[in-house]
Amino acid sequence: MAHEWDERFASLLTAVLPPSARDAGLTPDLDLKKAGLDSLATIELLVSLEDEYGVEFPEEVLTGATFATPAALWRVLSAQGAGRAEAGPLAA
């Protein structure tokens, strides 16, 4: 099944999840905290996403809600001008 996100996003996200969650696969509404995304892994993911997409997450989106599910995280990432947001108003 195709998702709204791209391959790079999927691989960076799965890289910080424990092996058990990796095997189960990503669904848009996967509860990332329950899947094992702890504080340190969340910060690693933030840094790797910013590096990969050349964006900077503003302070106001550095919340648990942003990292709650793959869909939520992709939405916030896209809004910073990454991925498919090239068609959007925020595209850099």
Next chain:
Amino acid sequence: MVTAIETPTPSGSDAADVTVGDLLAAAVAARPDSPAVSDRAGTWTYAELDAYSRAFAAWLDARGVRRGERVLARVGNTRQFVAMLFGTLRHGAVFVPVNPAMKSFHLKSVTADSDPVLVIGQGEDTALLAGLTDRPVRELGALWAEVEALLGTGRDAAGPVVSPDDLGLLIYTSGSTSAPKAVVSPHRPIVFAARAIQAVLGYRPDDVVLVAIPLSFDYGLYQVFLSVIAGAQVVLTEPDRHLRLLSTLHDHGVTIVPVVPSLAEMLLRLAGRDKRTAAVRLFTNTGAALTAPVIEALRRTFPAAQVSPMFGTTECKRITVLTPDGDLAKPGSVGPALPGTEVMILDEDGRALPPGEIGEIAVRGPHVMAGYWRAPEITAQRFRPDPVTGEVTLHTGDYGHMDTDGHVYFQGRRDDLFKRRGVRMSSLEIESAALDIEGVEAAAAIPPGDGFDLTLFAVTSLDPNEVVERLKDRLEDAKVPAECRVLDALPLTPNGKTDRRALRGRLTDEAA
């Protein structure tokens, strides 16, 4: 030959008859309008903290809570936690902090064992607590409205006279194999330990201390006492705000940060994307030791900061403190005995060992707590009174050695020590050697077991065989792991320590 080092008591810390409440009273008298404690919702001055703690004591009184009875609180890092802590102790009752991350399995045993007259939960978690105990359970937000209604009513003026020998805290420690057990902490050793730590670390009135570690752990909890003794400010934060740690540092002008390894890693990664200069002047560390590369990275990233490695156990709070930046002269050391206390390294028969030899770390002094709660057998094993003088020696179950200057080098729990090919060694020394290899970020050595040999798990960009090869330059043959396995990250326990049991489990499963 020096085998035990006694450090002199710091002047002015003759804490004969001081309670925890007296520490707060002194801060309130000296600087009532200075900020005492902040959380995400705001800040209280010392006068306000005092008023809320009095109101909470009055609230307990109205609930019929009596001296010596336990109040269990499973509450996050909030100002209310701090007011309840001082309020409960002011009332002569016993505060039992429990980590919100504790799972039902242990929580059930803790709520039964502590025998509380009152249990306080937060939000949805309150229902879980109510399902585990038959004692009255109250939700923090709801009860706080009642506490606020008592502010300044005069009903909070008088209270029972609290003795320094009254029990103040029950602190549960995670037994690695059995159910959690509580360390009985009277006011006297709490005050002594806090003052002695402060004598070495020297928190100042203008310091701002970031407590990102749970207040339910004694490392987090004692930050409150240290800060109150100094008249400094505590800034509380919680895991769901860790993404904003750097902004918290900047917004509050944080100067002191107590860290466990995972927190240090978080700060370092976040500092990589946030180039503002922080005002941090001191990192302290205990719980699990920072590796040398992490200490180096902290100094590089926070150029104004010194680093103070420490070592302790809840049974006496703190064993050693290395003076800030003392690791530069004594790398790998956790410092000398806390001022006014004694540390010894003992062999299996309880005889003191000469410097350099690994043995059990044992402790004497006014900081030794009063044993385990309602557990006379394990208390007798660990808290051993001298047959003649009656003075208690705490056998910590931790192993290490001491140098000729009395500096202690921690080697691990008894379980971390093992023999291979007839040579006694510790996982820690193998891990330290692995971390000395450029390109190894984290390492855990698992001793030989049934069906597997000494194995190193490493987070590294290097080839695993390369790691083993380079270890041969650093360790005698018997200490070189048979195999290195590369992981993306080491598994962690909820306390942020390497989850050795999980790693050993992998090897056991494969061998089965």
